[in-house]
Amino acid sequence: MAAAVPAPVITVVGVGADGWEGLAPAAREALLAAEAVIGAPRQLALLPAEAAAARVAWPSPLLPAVPGLLAEHAGRRICVLASGDPMFFGIGRALADAVGPDRLHVLPHPSSVSYACARLGWPAEDTEVVSLVGRPLDTLTAALSDGRRLLVLSADAATPGQVAALLTARGYGAGRMRVLEQLGGGRERITDGVAESWRHPPGDALNIVAVECAGPRAQLVPGLPDDAYAHDGQLTKRHVRAATLAALAPAPGELLWDVGGGSGSIAIEWLRAHRSCRAVGVERDPVRAGRIAGNAAALGVPRLRVVTGPAPAALAGLPVPDAVFVGGGLTAPGLLQACWDALPPGGRLVANTVTLESEALLTEWYRRHGGDLVKLAVAHAVPVGGFTGWRQAMPVTQWSAVKDTRTVERETP
Ligand SMILES: C[S@@+](CC[C@H](N)C(=O)[O-])C[C@H]1O[C@@H](n2cnc3c(N)ncnc32)[C@H](O)[C@@H]1O
Missing domain, CATH: 3.40.50.150 (Vaccinia Virus protein VP39)
Structure with a gap:
């Protein structure tokens, strides 16, 4: 019996706020050689004119569309654009589920968390990360404890204000908050303040919130009062x-x-x-x-x-x-x-x-x-x-x- 022909590999390219300029040579080569590039419209717009492949915008909602979209372009050299590190709260998970990890070739870019830790001087291994993308705001409450450093992955420009309100409501209003926008890009900006007096208007939708918790200590093991x-x-x-x-x-x-x-x-x-x-x-x-x-x-x-x-x-x-x-x-x-x-x-x-x-x-x-x-x-x-x-x-x-x-x-x- 003839062995099955292995299905072609999908290259997943992590891209940052610095766009094409910030890509490593291997990532650029993969994009230039691709026959179809799939990504968010914002990411596709970062490609230069010489990247001549068909550009396919992700539909919304994204996850249910992944298997159909990959099947539609089967047999072509496909590149998928992802933001930052594709395997960290990214599209890489859905792709691995849809086609299997063996068919993915992932070229990561530093994640927003790597950039944030670099800017703040925080060791990544001691920093807890909470994603509020598609998750209820109170997901953050479980991570709050006096002295903890947290990085919150924002859903949009409104998230920092919501985080400030939640911290205040849950007894952590005295904590320092910094909002880091467009990390790694030309429009990078950091706003600084304290949760209970946070007055900054919503800024860029691409942001991450750094929190230094000041408030009650959280008990880890069962048997809460x-x-x-x-x-x-x-x-x-x-x-x-x-x-x-x-x-x-x-x-x-x-x-x-x-x-x-x-x-x-x-x-x-x-x-x-x-x-x-x-x-x-x-x-x-x-x-x-x-x-x-x-x-x-x-x-x-x-x-x-x-x-x-x-x-x-x-x-x-x-x-x-x-x-x-x-x-x-x-x-x-x-x-x-x-x-x-x-x-x-x-x-x-x-x-x-x-x-x-x-x-x-x-x-x-x-x-x-x-x-x-x-x-x-x-x-x-x-x-x-x-x-x-x-x-x-x-x-x-x-x-x-x-x-x-x-x-x-x-x-x-
Ligand atoms: C002693 S309380 C459980 C306390 C709970 N473990 C806690 O710590 O909050 C028992 C509960 O079972 C509920 N209950 C009794 N029979 C039930 C049934 N057949 N189906 C669902 N709930 C029931 C009652 O309304 C009551 O709220």
């Missing part, structure tokens, strides 16, 4: 929450279902574990569901998806979870079974309850599937007259188990 959440009492309290997140054991990229979301604390702390973690909160009460979304934004994880409705019906059609937490509704018929059935082999289930009825159910599931059945009893020291005594919170029964298809149901003795 209870008053970090707006709630009506339906909240898994701090010490039990920390133990619950430990049992759920989030890993990068994983998806959690938080069933009976209440105030959203379990899903929120799952998402804060890593920027690639995903979560769906399911809550039957619409007021609480709204509160979950507010808490998620305030704690920097607006990507939390909230489904309003009663489980198990509301679970239908949700993407397959890696872990499920049941914080409410355990006695709803079929709820625990639906959660268990939704898990793939290796998936984790953790369920908490304070009622004897649900404890009986968890004891039965523990008998059938094993895992860990624990009782978490937390007491707080409080004044008793002139002395101090323990005030016991309701003990929480927690069952946690890993689904393993090889596990044979235990026999009744």
Whole structure:
């Protein structure tokens, strides 16, 4: 059988604000030899007249159009223009997904982050980068902590003003902000100020915002103080929450279902574990569901998806979870079974309850599937007259188990 002919390589050329002048010889040669150059109109306009290839402007929206556009020009020498480093928050990701990394030849240019670190004298490895391109503003909240240096990739000219307002609203108004525009080009400009008194009018759409955080320190590990959440009492309290997140054991990229979301604390702390973690909160009460979304934004994880409705019906059609937490509704018929059935082999289930009825159910599931059945009893020291005594919170029964298809149901003795 004849070996398949390898498909031609697509050259991806990173270009900066200095345009054609700033390109390395290899990038210029690739563009001059191309039969089709695909890019944003702004980037295509940077090409000199001798680059005679067909110029194809990216349509909007861009991502869904990528496979069709590449297929249309298949068989030709294609160059794709990208801004800065194509593999850093750039078109390179979509191209690699569409055609496979082996068919890409990427010629990077310094990214706006490299330029910004160069101008500011900030080590890139100690600088956190947050993109607000196509993402909610509160994505930035998760990165705020006293003394941190951040670079924010702006969506447009309005982003710096929005960042200033967010910093002020979240208690970081005293932080220094610098907006770096057109980095590496002839119209480079830096504006400087403090978030709470930021008065600069919107400038260039091509900008990056450097933030020196001054405000509260941010806690990294689960177990945030209870008053970090707006709630009506339906909240898994701090010490039990920390133990619950430990049992759920989030890993990068994983998806959690938080069933009976209440105030959203379990899903929120799952998402804060890593920027690639995903979560769906399911809550039957619409007021609480709204509160979950507010808490998620305030704690920097607006990507939390909230489904309003009663489980198990509301679970239908949700993407397959890696872990499920049941914080409410355990006695709803079929709820625990639906959660268990939704898990793939290796998936984790953790369920908490304070009622004897649900404890009986968890004891039965523990008998059938094993895992860990624990009782978490937390007491707080409080004044008793002139002395101090323990005030016991309701003990929480927690069952946690890993689904393993090889596990044979235990026999009744
Ligand atoms: C104890 S609270 C959970 C607290 C939550 N883990 C937190 O930390 O905010 C239980 C929640 O489950 C919700 N709930 C009860 N049964 C439900 C069901 N069948 N479907 C969805 N939500 C349910 C209740 O409305 C309540 O908000």
